[in-house]
Amino acid sequence: MFRPGWSVWWVVLALHKSVFGLEVSGNYNDEIICSQGLSLLTVIDVSFPIPENEAVEVQKLTPYFRLCCKHKAACTLCLVVDAELYVHMDKDMEGEGSGPDEDDSAEASVTLCYKTPSTLPTCKKVEFMVNEAAFPLQKMSMLITEPRDVFFSSHVIVFSSQSLNLTQQVVAPSLNEVCTQEEEHVEECQNVPTLSHVVYQESSWVELHFTGRNKSLVSLCIQNEQSGTCQTWNRRTIPLSSVTPCMCLQVWDKDRSSRRLSICPFKNEGTAVNVSFSKLIQGNVWHNVSVSVGYGRMNNHGPMLGWNLSAPCRLEGDVWPCHQEHSCRELQGYRQQLENSTWTQNSKGLWETKGVFEDINLQLSPCVMVHVKGMGHDLGPFCLHHTVRWRWSLLLVAVMLLFCFTVLVVYFPNDFLKSAKSCFQGRFMKIIRKGHVVLLSPPDADDGLSESICQLGSLLRNQGFSVSVDQSSRKQQCTLGPLPWLHSQLMELDSLGGRVVLVLTQRASARTVEWTHEHPLVTGLSQMKSPYSDMFTACLCIIQAEKQLGRAGERFVLVKFDPSPLGDRSLPELLQGLPLFQLPSQNQALLSELTVRGTGPGLRGRRWGVSDAWKTKTAARPVQQKASTISVI
Template sequence: MFPRGWFIWWLLLTLHTPACCLEICEYDSDEVICSQGLSECTMKNEILLVKNDAVDVQNLTAYFKLCSKSKESCTLCLMIDVELHIHPDFDMEDEGHSGLDEEGDNEEMRNPKAASVTVCYQTASTLPACKKVEFKVNHTALTEQNQAKQISMVITEPFSVSFSSKVLVYSSKSDLTREVVVPSIDEVCSQELRNCVEECRVPKLRFSIHKDNYVELQFDGRNNSLLSVCVQYEKNGRCQSWNRMTIPLSSVTHCMCLKAWYDQKYVRSLHCPFTDMDLSQRNVWQNLSVSVGQAQTTYGTMLSWNLSAPCRLEGEVWPCHRENSCREMKGFRQQLSNGTWKQNSKGLWEKIGVFEDINLQLSPCVMVKVTGMGHELGPFCFNNTDRCRLSLLVVGVMLLVCLTAIIFYLLHDFVKKWVWSWHHGGFVKIGRKGNVVLLSPPDVDDAVSESVCQLGFLLCKQGFNVSVDQWSRKEQSTLGPLPWLYSQLLELNSRWDRVVVVLTRKALERTEEWAHQHKEVIKTKWEDKGVSQIGSPYSDVFTASLCLIQADKQLGRAGERFLLVKFDSPLRSDRNLPELLQGLPLFQLPSQTPALLTELIAGGTAGRSGGKTWTGWKWGGSDGWRAKTKY
């Protein structure tokens, strides 16, 4: 607590020591300097106020300076000058005990007497910090000179004191109390001494304009990870936090300023680098908006206008009647520079005004002329309620028509499938997706294998039940490739189920070789070797699919169950395929992926013939694979 109670703060209003510009002095630690007549001066920290009746404090002065630690660094110092009055009979006293023994009187007169004085300081939010100065009074110097002596105290880096702090300084021996205010960091950094103050070091801004229509900010100085930046429009505008080092070129205006600093205790540097850019002025005009409405006051209804822009503007606003052109109503012009501009929540500057004695039933308009622009802006018109309702009705009808057209367009494919379903014997579930067996070519490489897997994942996402030979290696090892394929084909019992065979250059060569072999020779090899003697699962499954395709073509049902896809260069025509594969639907991926999905969803109805319906596959023993067809 302060001595003499909190009432002392009111007393400070008349004793306040104003802040002044800081000077610099060369001190790097606490020091005390005593005037002539006082010797052996020492200063130490003191917790409590200690009174010494032999020494009175006549005057107390406190102020701040910058103490230099080095040529490039300095800190705050509290300077306290204490003027003392020492009693003339101090030589007859001994620290509060009067009287002297008769023996040794002359010796004590020659020796100096010890004394002390305590001075405390504190801010409003901290406890007092006290310094006790102990010294000896030289009797000879005291009698020869004036009895008033002075002590100068230097306190480097005073406790809990910073720039802009209010500090109360008082002594233990009098009612003298002084308040001193430390200059603000902005005041200090505006002086020539700012070079040695750490808090005055600010980042320096550089910027460059890129062809990609953005401005890159570059700050020179300390670690940019400690850097804080905010953007404000106009020097007295609200600063909004900015956490990127780029600014879109369309947002740059002549009144845009940037503040940058390293920490809260550091001064903030203000940069307004875009003042002279022609583009920045055009950006202000392009982001200018005007709205017109009605204002209700005690005097009646008036025409109100609201203009907002990134920067404050100069110019004129006036009302007009809209006929062939907007004819000005004389005597109503208002200047944008008059009145108050306010910044809204979006950071834009707004100017609001009203025009009195305007008939709103005539739907008046507002024109704007901005200084520097080559043309006027407007008209911005006020629409009464009846016209607004009519406009809303027209807009509503147009929206309804557009919505109907969009729905018809989106459901066009659904309607076509519904009509097809009706013509083919009744309603079916549109969009039903069946089973797909995806077979790899023989001896595939990594790229083809990855493409096959991606196609399998795509079909799964589209809702198909997909079986890929590459995903079933464990089952093929257990059952054997041919039984595994047989088990998969048993699931193909609906018109939506298809077998997709992937073709590569190697697959086409294998098909040609297979087609040139005699049917009986192939049958003999299959019966003699058996499943276990054939090494490549790709070759087994692919060769088996060729047998099934040939059987399908012999029954006149080519293309009902099998589809061909190709990932590499497209074929010029169907004739480039081996004869066995000609007539089967071929899709070049990825360009024809939508067509492939459509074919799988529709179930290949375009290739169906007569009333044949697929019912499944049957193992024919020595006759190999046979397709069973129901007529």
């Protein structure tokens, strides 16, 4: 807004006018005002802090702002600092006068600084000559035009580097204050849009007009009363139902000026011109008054009735408790005035106030009445006992249902129990029978296959199964090891019941054939290469053990995502006889298979048949795992 820099001007004693504490000066020179006992030598910018001469003591600082205006030029913001100095003539001065006219003068200096809360100090050192015959108390006034990092509405701290405890704070006037009187001479006051409006009661909206400005550059916000939060409004019309007498608007040109035009156009509208519109917008306030009540206890355990009122505008009126009989009769001595309450604004922009009625008899189920100034009738009653009655009604309905249930059991025991048993077996057992599913991937799964496996896992979860997918359990596998993780999943199948779903590909089938040739069904498995090097080969070993027991088809299910059909005879010999489903065309058949045969008496209370084979093998030679896994026993 301003170019940083310093200019020191002679302050003209005759001031033209005073606006909001701002003195507007006319012609000025680059000088400082000093009292007669001081003669100016030089004024320089210095860094802070600097050493000071003890011969001069700053006793008082008085900062204030002026609007400095040159003839036929724009006005600028100036900071003026008046200082009272005490000169200790008995102290050593920095230098003595050498000329014939300077025998009775000595050199001294003083440094004045200013800063804003977010900037570093800016200091000015004034060096001058002191007449030893002058009075010790001297005055000096420094005027600074366009002070660095100081703008309209800025908070400025002024102090002397000699004494940091001597500080004064001053606030620059706001741009709106300045522009009220000096809009023609202050550049920042220009380019502010003007606002007018037209009411269309038939269409139920108010249209806003911005004169002399491009509508695309105008910004607008709406607030309830000038002290309320201003909420951005991006339209040029306002619904008539939202307009209230306390609605205010702020308008500014976001590209050309930071000054905002703040007006409350509906505050006095309609008083003499359009009475119907005035009643309409006042009714918008009354229709949006909301009151809530509640019971409570005070710190001394006494009863109290609390109330909360919200409205678009702060209201004047009364609030009182009453006892509702045929009409709500006021309880005397409790009336409170709304204008004496504390109003706060909530997140919706409504004004809220609250209060309590202490030591009130809650057994009377008191209500609250509200009178708003200007309304022809009172609001209320607002009661809490309706909620209490509603809760008692729910309790009564629950008792009636329990009574009906008892009658059905007592008088119709056989038919009722048969129906309940049929309902339980026909509906709820379907949910209970859905057990655990372990979804295992082939070792050659690519990105496309992995995505299909994840979708299958989501489908099973949505159908009520608990699902463990090896690809989404990598963290557990790194902690436990792949084979212990698989063993833990099989243990969970023992307790919950369920199936192992093995995803099959062409390469997985070929690998199954190779594994079968390397590991024929003979004894002495410990003499061969461990089949538990990964979960896929471990799964093949478990299938082999289960086929020897004749129950592999009850424990394992094969699924295939490849488009080419794969019959049972084309499967490796080890996998033949297991249920095979082509997905996604046979999704429903797979769900039926897992639901019907997911659990059963033969699957609960028994260990997987491979456990004995694992114990025999590990007794002969323990299985060695990599550093990230542990041995399986």
